[in-house]
Amino acid sequence: MRISELCIRRPVMTTLVMASLLLAGFFGYRQLPIAAIPRIEVPTITVTTQYPGASADTMAVSVAAPLERQFATIAGVTSITSLNTEGNSLVTLEFDLGRDIDAAALDVQSAISVAAARLPEDLPTPPAYRKVNPADTPVMFLALTSETATSQDITEFADKVMSPRLSMLPGVAQVNVNGAQKRAVRIRYDLDALATRGISVDEIRQAVAALSSVSPLGSIRTQSQIYILETKGAEPTAEYFKPVVIAWRNGAPVRLQDVARVEDSVENEEARAEFNGMRSIIVSVQRQPDANTVAVTDAIHELLPQFQRELPPTIKLQVLSDRSESIRASVHDVQITLLLTAVLVILVILAFLRTWRATFIPAVALPLSIIGTFAGMAMFGFSLDNVSLLALTLALGFVVDDAIVVLENIVRYVEKGMAPFEAAIKGANEIGFTVLSITLSLVAVFIPVLFMGGIVGRFFFEFAMTISIAILLSGFISLTLTPMLCSRLLGHRHHARRPGLLSRAFEGAYNLMAAGYRVTLDASLRVPRLMLLLTIGTIVATVWAFGVVKKGFLPTEDTNIIIVRTEAAPDIAFQAMLERQRKVADRIRQDPDVLYVNSNVVQSFFNPTLNRGSIFVQLKPRPERAGRATISQVQTRLRRSLADIPGIRAFPVPLQNLRIGSRSGAALYQYTLTSVNQAELYDFAQRLVERVKQAPGFTDVTTDLTLGARQLSLSVDRDALARYGLTMDTVRSTLYSAFGTRKIATVYTPSNDYAVILEADKARILDPGVLSKVYVRSASGQLVRLDAVASVTLGPGPVSVARQGQLPAVTITFNL
Structure with missing residues (x-):
């Protein structure tokens, strides 16, 4: 050429x-960025809606269903799923791989605007959407622990100091503070005290909200100067709100501390993370899709000494998990294999060219x-x-x-x-x-x-x-x-030149191989029928082996991390769930191949209901494990060890670098049932789960169907409402203030903002009959007892309601 x-x-x-x-x-x-596997971006958008106090059924019917019907009109949508729990709805949209995620986000925003007319009018905030990639997992987890410092102080440091600096690092996409306990003022009122003084719950809400309000006052302008008017704002402490006057009775003021316990608390009391049994706050860092995992983790490690210097002496900071370690190890192994292969190829060339x-x-x-x-x-x-x-x-x-x-x-x-x-x-x-x-x-x-x-x-x-x-x-x-x-x-x-020692050695080896081949070839040619039978037998054995060999997309990767999903009774309380979760974590820590565990009991995307928890288990590197056990062997050992803990089930799953699908589960395999009839779906799903548990070859069988929660249904008498001059909105607002966790005000400070939360004293509402102590104030000022306009019935209900393809759905997860 x-x-x-x-x-x-x-x-x-x-x-x-x-x-x-x-x-x-x-x-x-x-x-070139360094990663474990190629970048796979599945265009996915999640839409979150909060409707505090609403049941799972209400969220599914009045929030998720209208949104799903509108989302179904968007081009390129391949899957629409939703998970609805008390007060929360999460709709997940998966698009075709060729769909541009930014264009899809604009379509989703338009669909939300159109569906807004069919959503409940009293939603506190409109639905919010977010672009996510299910295949992405945090590249590093940092644990903040302390034996003496409060969780609020730890959260303040993580939220104010660590999160902003980590977010500014190149390649960092998002920083999450898990198990956060943000400061808040919590008002727990006494229903009996309110009834004795003739005060409604709504009066407390209005008084506290008015005191905490922030509004412009204007300014005074003279010919020479300008004076800006400003009042002293509220303080985010219980002592500030205790003397607030909420009403006057018999010529004397009724202060908030007379009818309620006002405490310095946290926004979410039903959330707890523990690192090796110690209270902790976990900071997780996610990288951008095109970022170098190793470079991002190295930049985080460079910041850690600065955080250590600024930490209070009672708080400890340590790396819980660094995903770059397993990536470095696996990439290093492949690089060594690459070099060895190159050397062997060159040696083979030398052997033949001589x-x-x-x-x-x-x-x-x-x-x-x-x-x-x-x-x-x-x-x-x-x-x-x-x-x-x-x-x-x-x-x-x-x-x-x-x-x-x-x-x-x-x-x-x-x-x-x-x-x-x-x-x-x-x-x-x-x-x-x-x-x-x-x-x-x-x-x-x-x-x-x-x-x-x-x-x-x-x-x-x-x-x-x-x-x-x-x-x-x-x-x-x-x-x-x-x-x-x-x-x-x-x-x-030069043909007359005598070959060298290397050439003579290789030539002798070739001659020996040729002689051996000649002998075996002669023997094969003497028995052609036997050779034909061996060929046919080899083909048959190959077909048989292909049928019996295990098949899968990718082998289980040993990332030194196991996620243990836990599940308890649907109606379990937070404190009871926390105690059972601790038993599971203590049992896991007894395994010789476990370095440390981080336990989480909090309602989140991974744990949508309070009866589900998760435990992050960090294993020793494989060379340091007993008998060089694989991660699958450790998983099997943990499964057997955790099987006999009463009141809770545990499902250990190795963490993998590649995750397909946006729906998380407690096992590797998922099977989803859908039906128009929700009652029949739930019935058949429970029967199928029992049959699968009995079938050989299946393990860790569970489902996202959580029936059995105790549900109080209120039947409101419309005639009585009209007779007393009440409205359904007034009744709902009063009930939510009594039995929900209602944020009634926000206190602003130069560094942060804090919530003021109103709820009934939980120590006095242990009996469903407490509804008879709730009073509603009518338009004429009359206090009306709730049981005068409504009756209560007790029955079972779902803790969460899942949907797929605009239909009720139940997903069964299992391992083989």
């Missing part, structure tokens, strides 16, 4: 071209092809991960083929007595189209993988493209650099 002859005659030009390729590869390598000069030529082409591939990887936005390094490792066997073919043809002419320069030109021209066809045929093998769709296609696209780039570069180098090096490095063959 002309390009080969040009490179042979222009060695300086060829050298400069190869040097440019080498430099591009080095610069590309420095820009000369160091001839071996040097493909030995140069091999690293040049690999290094040049880094430039292509950077151009396509790939990362340096296990998949791309695997592609480079496999490419090592391909990239030397073209160089060896060209080299062998040129050496053949040199052995015939032709000068190396002329032999290089003639040999390269003859073999050029052959090398081109070999290169293109190898690339053609990966074309189906390049155009594969779905998650699997996204996952293996980087693999196919990386190995294709390496093969194309090897073809280019074999037609340019290899002939040029042959024309300069190969010498004339």
Whole structure:
């Protein structure tokens, strides 16, 4: 080919071209982010709606259903799921992989605006949407613990000091404070005290809200000066609110402390995180999609000494988990494999070519092809991960083929007595189209993988493209650099010269192998029927083995992290759930391969209801485990150890780098049932779960169906409402103030804002009959007892209601 002859005659030009390729590869390598697996972005948007006090059924019917019907009109939506709990609704939208997430977000915002007319009018805030990637997990967890400091003080440091600085680091997408206990003033009123003084709950709410209000006062302007008017704002302390006058009775003021306990508390009392049994606050850091995981974690580690210096002496900061450690280890292992493979390939070439000069030529082409591939990887936005390094490792066997073919043809002419320069030109021209066809045929093998769709296609696209780039570069180098090096490095063959020791040793080994092959070939030809039977048997055994071998998308990756999901009775109280969770955490800590555990009992995205919790388990590195146990073996051991704890079930699941789907679960496999009839769906789902538990091969069987919660249903007499001059809004507001956790005011300070929360004293509302102590003030000022206008019935109800495809749904999760 002309390009080969040009490179042979222009060695300086060829050298400069190869040097440019080498430099591009080095610069590309420095820009490649390091990750465990290729970046897979599934366009996903979550829509969150809060309707405090509403039941799960109410959230599903009045909030989730209208939103889902409107979201179904958006182009490119592949899945709509929702999870509804008390006061919260989370709708998750998954889009086609080719959908632009920013354009989809605009469509979602428009759909929310259209659906707003069909949502409850008294929603405190409109639905909020957020772009997420289910495949992303935090790259680092930091634990703040203390034996003496309050959780509020720890939260203040995490929220004010750590979170802002971590968020400013390059590559950081989001910082979350888990188990946060933000300061708040909590007002717990006594229903009996209110009834004795003839005060309604709404009067407390109005008095506190009026005291905490922030409104402009204006200014006084004279001819010479301006005076700005301002009143002293409220203070976020219980002492400030205790003397507040809420009413006057018999000529004397009734202060808030006379009818309520006012305490310095936290916004969410039903949330607790514990690190090895000690109260903790967890700070998790998520990276941006194109960020380098190792670089992000290194930047966080550089900040830790600053945080340590600013921490109060009673608070300790330590790294709970660093995902870059497992990534560094796995990538390092693949890099070592890559280097060993390159050395072995060069040694094999030396064994067959038997000369160091001839071996040097493909030995140069091999690293040049690999290094040049880094430039292509950077151009396509790939990362340096296990998949791309695997592609480079496999490419090592391909990239030397073209160089060896060209080299062998040129050496053949040199052995015939032709000068190396002329032999290089003639040999390269003859073999050029052959090398081109070999290169293109190898690339053609990966074309189906390049155009594969779905998650699997996204996952293996980087693999196919990386190995294709390496093969194309090897073809280019074999037609340019290899002939040029042959024309300069190969010498004339002297047939009279005695072969060297290395050549004689390899030749003796070849002769021995050929003799052995000759013996086995002769034996095979003497029994053709037996050979035919062996061939058929091999085919049958292969088909049988393919059927019985375990199949899966990816093997279980040992990340040294296990997530233990816990589940208790649907109607369990927070304190009882916390005690059972502690028993599970203590049992886990007894395992010899566990370094530490972090237990969480809080209503969140991962634990949508209070009867579910999660425990983060950090294992020792595999070389330090007893018997070098795998993560699956540790999982099995923990499953058996946790099976006999009464009142709670535990499901250990190894944390994986690749997560498919936006619905989390307590096991690796999920099966979803949907139906128009919710009652029949729940009935059949429970029966199916029992059958699956009894079937062999299934373990960790559970479901997101949480029936059995005690539910009080109020039947309001409309005629009585009209007779007393009451409205349903007044009744709902009073009930929410009594039995909800109502935020009635916000106190602003220069550094933060704090909530004032109103609720009934929980020590005095342990009996459902307490509803008879609740009074509602009518429009005429009369106090009306609640049981005069409503009757109460006790019955079962769901703790959460899941939906999929605009229908009620139940998801069964299990392991095999």
